[in-house]
Amino acid sequence: MLYPMSPKVVELKRRLDSFMDRHIYPNEERFYREAEELGPWKVYPVVEELKPLARAEGLWNLFLPDSSHGAGLTNLEYAPLCEVMGRSHLAPEVFNCSAPDTGNMEVLERYGTKEDKERWLKPLLAGEIRSCFAMTEPAVASSDATNIESSIVREGDHYVINGRKWYTTNATDPRCKICIFMGKTDPDNADRHKQQSMILVPMDTAGVEVKRALPVFGFYGVPDRASEVVFTNVRVPKENMLLGEGRGFEIAQGRLGPGRIHHCMRLIGLSERTLEKMCRRVRSRVAFGKPVSEQTVTQERIAEARIMIEQARLLTLNAAYAMDTVGNKVATAEIAMIKVAVPNMACQIIDWAIQAHGGGGTSNDFGLTQAYATARLLRLADGPDEVHRNKIARFELKKYSNA
Missing domain, CATH: 2.40.110.10 (Butyryl-CoA Dehydrogenase, subunit A, domain 2)
Known part of the structure; x- marks a missing residue:
């Protein structure tokens, strides 16, 4: 591997995968049902039931770098764990690693007063608010x-x-x-x-x-x-x-950098899960005398999906490494590139999976419509594609300013 996982991360990922198998995937149907029936103004009981289990297993606040409150992981170390959590809409909050709380906690830790940390950061870290x-x-x-x-x-x-x-x-x-x-x-x-x-x-x-x-x-x-x-x-x-008048953009850039890469890490996990669903579906369905998995168009899409995921993962790991080694500000171009590439990749793969599921893919039964809503939203959230593309282009053109 170009970016191998440390023994610490390998062990955390093993425990995280186990928790997902035991508690997250079996409760997804209940989670979506509660969200639909209770609506956005209520607490979903399944989330509150699972949080203490995650905390008891030490899978809590994994996102926090350089902190006594979290696992102390770098962006590169956190990436494979965040990808695992991204496989399910239920997972991030269960592990206290969901937006916008993650970004807000980082802001409070960096810029909050002692009183701010006691009043707001402490209960946020505990998952109480x-x-x-x-x-x-x-x-x-x-x-x-x-x-x-x-x-x-x-x-x-x-x-x-x-x-x-x-x-x-x-x-x-x-x-x-x-x-x-x-x-x-x-x-x-x-x-x-x-x-x-x-x-x-x-x-x-x-x-x-x-x-x-x-x-x-x-x-x-x-x-x-x-x-x-x-x-x-x-x-x-x-x-x-926070920090002083006129410092809003400074805080925003410090906050949005990690937020953007976390979104991309999660989307890679969601894309992997979607490809799995697509492969299982096409192997189980027969059309025109042979399994859908044997149709050339299906195989082409599966192959393209695998290539796109691998490309996106490497690009994201490269951005994480840059953030860790040269800082968020210097890694602006790398962050902008993944913010364009990963949501677009996810949208395409989810679209192919919907097509492979037929009419059922447009229902809420397979989690694909929810996945598409997430991926499409993230082509806008934390800056639309156009803004990031312009930024990338300016960095590229600057290389030839003296040409």
């Missing part, structure tokens, strides 16, 4: 985050917050207690990247209203508790400001 991240807005093209219009205005010892956010993951969850909010503290600053700040907003603060759950391809709660939230004259203490 959840959090949300309010950045995207319906009124502007949020792919350019400098467009953000929400305001954060200093008034004495407080900040007053106003804005409308959407695709604020987790906000409908009754356990969601804290929000990291991005808005403008200095809208007239000539440097558009220093206009924004990030601030902590407790969800029970007066003026915070979760307006509605947003469906993702008709799904509420799975794969995402997307939400629209309105902030009207919300007052929080000045101490809730």
Whole structure:
């Protein structure tokens, strides 16, 4: 292997695979049923039942690097474990490794005060509460985050917050207690990247209203508790400001780098699971006198899927290695490349699997529609394909600036 797993990771992966076989896969049907019946405003009992089991087996907060609270894994070490968790929508939260909590915990650990860590980070690490991240807005093209219009205005010892956010993951969850909010503290600053700040907003603060759950391809709660939230004259203490005024973009880049690679790692796992489903399906079905698996078009798609997964995995491991060795900022191009390549790969493979399942593939019985919703969403979340492609192109063109 180009990036071999350390003995520590091999052992963690063995335990993780075992947990998935014993507890995750057998409970997926129940998970989807609870999500559909209870909706995005409720806690799903199956998740809460499995969390203590995962924690008891030491499979908890595996995402946290350089921390006494997690496994202390590098991005490269975490990659194969995150891939395993990505095979099921149920798994990440069970192991306390789901977005946006992972990114929010990293922000709190890096930039939070001692009081912030005690009040918010500690219960998040314990899986007792959840959090949300309010950045995207319906009124502007949020792919350019400098467009953000929400305001954060200093008034004495407080900040007053106003804005409308959407695709604020987790906000409908009754356990969601804290929000990291991005808005403008200095809208007239000539440097558009220093206009924004990030601030902590407790969800029970007066003026915070979760307006509605947003469906993702008709799904509420799975794969995402997307939400629209309105902030009207919300007052929080000045101490809730993270890192300082005008540092919002700096925090965002530190937060989104690991978040993007985690999404890609999980999507590789989801793609592997999808290919497995496709292979089992075509071997069990007969059409026009022979198994569907013997149809040339089917074999071609299976072969292409395997090639695409392997390419995407190597690209993702390379990005993880770059992040570990030269840092997130220097690895920007590598992160951008996987953010384009992996969701597109997953969308194509899931589409082929739906086709192989026939009409049943469009139902919710095989988990393919939920998988497609996840993959397609991630061509937009944490920056759309177009933004990342432009970034990659600029890096490439810069090489020839003196030509």
